Amino acid sequence: MTIALSTIAGAVAACLAVSLCSLSSVFALWLKPEVLHRVVPYLVALAVGVLLGDAFIHLIPDAIDRHGSVSDVCLTVLVGVFGFFVLEKLVRWRHDHNVDTTPSGGEIMPLAKMNLIGDAIHNFVDGILIAGSFLADPALGLTTTLAIIAHEIPQELGDVGALLRGGYSPKQAVLYNFYCSLTVLPGAIFTLFLSQLAESSLSLLLPIAAGGFIYIAASDLIPVLHEPCSFPSLSGQTAAFGFGIVFMQFIVFFEQFLIAS
Amino acid sequence: MASLDRYLHIIGIELLLILTIILPLIDRPPAKRVLSKLFLTVLGFMLAHFATHALPDKLASFIYSSQHAYHSLKSQAPHRT
Incomplete structure (x- = not known):
């Protein structure tokens, strides 16, 4: 199969647009440390809402649409949760052997690393979706890119909040988050050159990414939210959590509108 | 469908934006x-492309579209200038 150069260029341009969106969290660098310290728990709550919303409203239904079998998809989600549990155990084990230190000597919590791994897989899947839709039709590629950008911005904000909570400095959080977002390009290139293999791998990668998000949100991020127990933190974090879910539902409506139009 | 040139311009602009943002973050x-x-x-590639292709193209299309006599296919509609 020959692929038009304009299709490859379009997919690469779309992937770079998604990566550029991950730098939207750069605003964190302009905030004063005490303001950032106050904002981080709300960003973590937003991350929980967005990650769970993305998994339950977006990724799992999409995987069921592609695969057809609900039980197989649920089993793969569980495999994803289990895989991320093992991965976290490995990260913690390595951490306990004092190999894991930041350049400044501060400690990085495993939740930050898990978040980076989950985000990298998610962005790889986004790359597959973008290139797959560009191969089908450039107009569909554009609408898919818009939908991915729309859910990427709040997710990147939440991810940076989680990375800051995990011990990274604001600069490191923005940079590492950006490096992870670059996995969208290998995902697209993989699809452009091995489109059939990539299409079939989606039914596996989507629920695994969903399992990773559920695991990170439920086991790493939600316990962090329980640390400050005051009424403002309760109401603010609940609102941020709910906003994340509502936003992801809105994105699904937006995607359906784009596809219908 | 956008042309290859348009996509390459977008890629160039995105790369410049990304590099502008991440350069100050790298120590x-x-x-x-x-x-x-x-x-x-x-930036050099984009400026060279602008100077050697995009600008001459714009000038040529402006000149040839401004004069009815230059049109290779004459339209039947009354010409208004």
Whole structure:
């Protein structure tokens, strides 16, 4: 199969647009440390809402649409949760052997690393979706890119909040988050050159990414939210959590509108 | 469907934006040097393309579209200038 150069260029341009969106969290660098310290728990709550919303409203239904079998998809989600549990155990084990230190000597919590791994897989899947839709039709590629950008911005904000909570400095959080977002390009290139293999791998990668998000949100991020127990933190974090879910539902409506139009 | 040229312009602009944002965030001098060179290379390519293709194209299309006599296919509609 020959692929038009304009299709490859379009997919690469779309992937770079998604990566550029991950730098939207750069605003964190302009905030004063005490303001950032106050904002981080709300960003973590937003991350929980967005990650769970993305998994339950977006990724799992999409995987069921592609695969057809609900039980197989649920089993793969569980495999994803289990895989991320093992991965976290490995990260913690390595951490306990004092190999894991930041350049400044501060400690990085495993939740930050898990978040980076989950985000990298998610962005790889986004790359597959973008290139797959560009191969089908450039107009569909554009609408898919818009939908991915729309859910990427709040997710990147939440991810940076989680990375800051995990011990990274604001600069490191923005940079590492950006490096992870670059996995969208290998995902697209993989699809452009091995489109059939990539299409079939989606039914596996989507629920695994969903399992990773559920695991990170439920086991790493939600316990962090329980640390400050005051009424403002309760109401603010609940609102941020709910906003994340509502936003992801809105994105699904937006995607359906784009596809219908 | 957008042309290949349009996509390449978008890629160039995105690369410039990304490099503009991440350059101040990088502390290691070797990485900073490499990225600065990449920034200048992309900017150079874009300026060269603008000077040798985009600008002459715009000028030519302006000149040839401004004069009815230059049109290779004459339209039947009354010409208004």
